Amino acid sequence: MKLIYWLDNNLEKYILVFLSCFTVIIIFTQVVMRYVFDNSLSWSEEIARYAFIWMIYIGVSYGVKEQKHLNVDAFSMLFEKKGKIILSMISTISFFIFSLIISIYGFDIVVKITRESAALQIPMEWVYAAPAVGMALTSIRLIQRLVLQMKELKSLKEEKGYDLREGAV
Template identity: 65%
Template structure:
């Protein structure tokens, strides 16, 4: 159980750090080789590009986890907290549908790719797997986020019920 908790807390962070260090190391080595030694590594640009692709898709999941994606909340701000929760849930459900569709169709594409990369001779299926892995992780994070939002919605609804009972009044329906 500790391992699952650790993965939940740190998986994307560690993958992103490793990929970032790898990319910076490869690019730095390539610049040094080219401008100081007058030679270059044939595979470095391709390896850095593929690592960057993986960083992008893992980063989507990390952004969901940290709630750091850009969002336009001007419309949601017109509503009270309960309405904002409903809009947030709907937005995340739509994002979840998109992520699942991307993962499913991406999985089909990964299965049909048979080529290899030019410099590394790496099966391109590994590169095409980045969106699939990223969207699966994103789907997991979105399900977690939707669950948190639904629980917050229920908690808020229960607090309104208790307040109405305690005050002797009728519960005011916000929506």
């Protein structure tokens, strides 16, 4: 149970830190090789690009978890707290549907890829898996967010003296 709790709180964060450090090290090594040793690594650009692709899609999931994505709140400002929560739930459900579709089609594409990368000769399935895995993680985070929004809506109704099963008390 502690492992699941740790993964829930830290998975994306540690993956993003690792990929960021890895990318910086690879690019720094390439710069040193090119300008100090007058030689370059043929594979450094490719691996940095692939790490960056993974960072983008893992970052989407992390953004959902931390609620750091940009949103337009001009329309929601017209509503009270209950309306804002409902609009937020509609937004979360829409994003969930989008991320689920991307995940499903992404995994479908991954199983069809048979190429290898040019410089590293790694299977391109690893690169094409980034959107599928990232959006699958995003879907999980969106479900968590929707559960929190439903609890928030329920507690708001209970604060105002409403019982969800019977209407007004």
